[in-house]
Amino acid sequence: MACSLPSRRFLTALVLLPAATLGACGQAIGTASAAPTPSAAVAATAPAQAPLPIQKTLFNPAVGGAQNGITSLAPLVDAVKGAVVNVEVRAKPRRSAGMQRLPPGMAERFGLPPGFGGEGNGPARQGAGSGFIIDPSGIVLTNNHVVEDADRVRVKLDDGRSFDAEVMGRDPLTDVALLKLKGAPGNLPAVPLGDSDAVRVGDAVMAIGNPFGLASSVSAGILSARARDIQAGPYDEFLQTDAAINPGNSGGPLFNMQGEVVGMNTAIVGGATGIGFAVPSKLIQALLPQLKETGVVRRGWLGLAVQDLTPDLSRALGLEAMKGAVVAGVNRNSPGERAGLREEDVITSVNGKPVESAGGLTRAVALLKPDSRVKVELLRGGRTQSLDVTLGTRPSMNGEEEVQPRNASASAPRRLGVQLSDTREGGAQVVAVEPGSPAERGGLVPGMLLVQVGDQKIASASDAVQALTSVKPGAALLLRVRMPGSESTLLRAVEVPDR
Incomplete structure (x- = not known):
């Protein structure tokens, strides 16, 4: 009888390991029972008349390891x-x-x-x-x-x-x-990011980390599944592995047998063993340019509510397609509305890449830069259409942590005495104003929406930070703002202090 999947409450992210945990642990560390040899496993499972295709070479010869059969992971461990x-x-x-x-x-x-x-x-x-x-x-x-x-x-x-x-x-x-x-010599050992899309379910993988403070612990297993959604966030597409992952492994690498990192170990299923999750390396590679440049990730945004295209919905909409994202709602004044997207449209591709589900659309758009122009293929009334959409910036949702761009608070916004955040409607909202600051003297108050700095339109807090940072000290800065609930634009003048 098949076992039921664990409920969502058992899906837990790995947490920080308290420094006192290891010292307080009184449990003995036991040894694992020996696993059967590969030849014994094949003999027990493979029909005599049709041997299973076993990949004999598990290691890149450049890294080291056996050429015929599985002998040791030691050369790979030593290399990485x-x-x-x-x-x-x-x-x-x-x-x-x-x-x-x-x-x-x-x-x-x-x-x-x-x-x-x-x-x-x-x-x-x-x-x-x-x-x-x-x-x-x-x-x-x-x-x-x-x-x-x-x-x-x-x-x-x-x-x-x-x-x-x-x-x-x-x-x-x-x-x-x-x-x-800080102060690194510049010649530290490093490992490359590999292609997580090339790893197949069943491929061998290896994890190295510091579980429970036990430095450089190695565990190995296989890739158990791909594209797992564990309800941890809107962009879940985790790799699942049975390589042992424990608290303290958080942030450690998951290697393929060529010594490339194909995932970052991140989460485990509470109360279970052999079920760990890793962020795919391809997703990490897509985020790295923004993390290096500004310290934050700004994502493209269509402003749609979407759901999966099910067989029942497909029949009800009179479609033959079985995969796609159905538009269930369009936000007012959103990029999707301005481009002409409507409810009951079925989005099938973005920039030529197929969209198979609502989650797939969300992830695809999130990897695109705000203000970029994309081609959206869709089905409307059974007919194929194509729309060009200029993406907006994904706003922060309720309860979602807002990370400010690197050095933002140390540059113009701090000198002006104002704290900004993104809004769902676009623009940058004034969160706090320091008493006696240039922002307060210029008439800025919390709740006000900043929509333009000089000649630059503002679509997000990062836009505002960039615009404010580029202004020369001593300049008189003209701002266009709106009060909460008002469509009228007001002018405010703020003097930028010397550094």
């Missing part, structure tokens, strides 16, 4: 383990449930301690995870949840060297973060 690192984190205390951060100066106005409503007054949290070097200059990939809220990040190499690290960029929606080692 130097690039796998331990990431030690001291993180800010988390805020109490329901506690909101107060705008700058607001606490003092009410006689509260400075920073009241911030990260809290408890002890700093400590934890550890894994990572891997992708550039000899000291660029490291790890999970966002490993370094989130970090006050200090320390990276320890397999050879014993340690470096402080800064967070170059992070993307909470895919749980990817990029670190830069």
Whole structure:
């Protein structure tokens, strides 16, 4: 009888390993029972008249290993383990449930301690995870949840060297973060990102990490499944593996047998063994340019509500197609509405790439840059049509963490005394204004929507940061703003202070 799938409450992301966990553990570490040899496994499962096709060469000869049969992973481990690192984190205390951060100066106005409503007054949290070097200059990939809220990040190499690290960029929606080692010599061991699309279910894979603080632990298995949606975020497309993944493996690499990283180990199923999940390397490669350049990921946006095209919906819509994304709703003034998309349209491809589901459409558009022009193929009333759409910037949803572009708060916005965030309608919303700042003197107030800086139209907070940063000190800056709930545009003038 087939077993039922685990409920969503058992799908849990790997969390930071508390520093005291290892010392408090009193359990003995046992040894695993010996696995059957490959020849015995083949003899037990393969019909005599039709032997199963077994790939004899598991390793790239350039890396090392056996040419005939499986003997050892040692040559592969030796080739790549130097690039796998331990990431030690001291993180800010988390805020109490329901506690909101107060705008700058607001606490003092009410006689509260400075920073009241911030990260809290408890002890700093400590934890550890894994990572891997992708550039000899000291660029490291790890999970966002490993370094989130970090006050200090320390990276320890397999050879014993340690470096402080800064967070170059992070993307909470895919749980990817990029670190830069401080003072690295420039010739560190590094591993390449491979093609996760080329890995087949059943291919051998190997994980290296620091589970429970046990540095450089190696586990091996196979790729168990592809494109797993574990309801962790809107862009779930995880690789599943039975290679042992445990707390502390977070951010570590999943290798193919050529020594290439095909995934970043990220999540496990609570209460289960042999079920781990990794972010595909192709997704990481798509995010890297933005993480390196600005520290954040801005995604394309159509402004649609979509759902899968099911056989029942296909019959009801009078279609022969069985795959696609059905438009269930179109946001007002969204890129999709402006391009002419309608409810009950079935989107079948974007820029020539087939769309097989609602999730597939969401992921495809999210990998495209805002303001890019794309060709959308669709079915409407049984007829094929093509529309050109200029994408917008995906807004932050309720409860979603907003990561600011790198150096944004240290440049013009900080000098002006204003904090900005994205909105669903486009533009940049004023979140907080520092008392006595140029922004306050210029008439900016929280809630106001910034739609234009000088001659530049503003579609997102990152647009605003870029525009404000490019203004020369001492200039008088003309802003166009809207009050909440109003369609009228107002003018505001803000003097940019000297650096």
